[in-house]
Amino acid sequence: MPKKMFENISEEKRKIFIEAAISEFTNKQFNEVSILSISKKAEISRGTFYNYFDSVDLLFEYIFTTVKKERAKKAKLLIKESNNNLFTFVKKLFIFDYDEFK
Incomplete structure (x- = not known):
């Protein structure tokens, strides 16, 4: 964490850092992502990276957990908007996922 x-x-700085990390995780194999590659992409020093996280693994866990929480919140809103209709809910969730994660 x-x-x-x-x-x-x-x-703003947090967003730049996280977007750089997400870009690295989505454009490279996990074992190719490094503190150095994320730091370069975010235009920060390696030392600054270590001020934020102890490892790439912990950064990945943080991003994954954050995305999971945001998706769960959105899903709760969408199920209400769908009047508990499963098919409508699934369609809205699919559209949200597509728009959010493309």
Whole structure:
């Protein structure tokens, strides 16, 4: 999980860092993603990376957990919007997933 320093940086810097990490994770095989590659993409030093996370694995877990939580929140809203109709819900969730993760 993130270190306290990560929580204290601006939303803009956090977004740039996370987007750089997501780009690395989605465009490379997991074993090819490194602290150096993420740091270069985010235009930060390796030391700054270590101020935020102890490892690439912990960063990946943080991103995965965050995405999972956001998707669960959206799913709860969509099921209400769908009046508990399973087919409508699945369609809306599919559209959300496609738009969010393409």
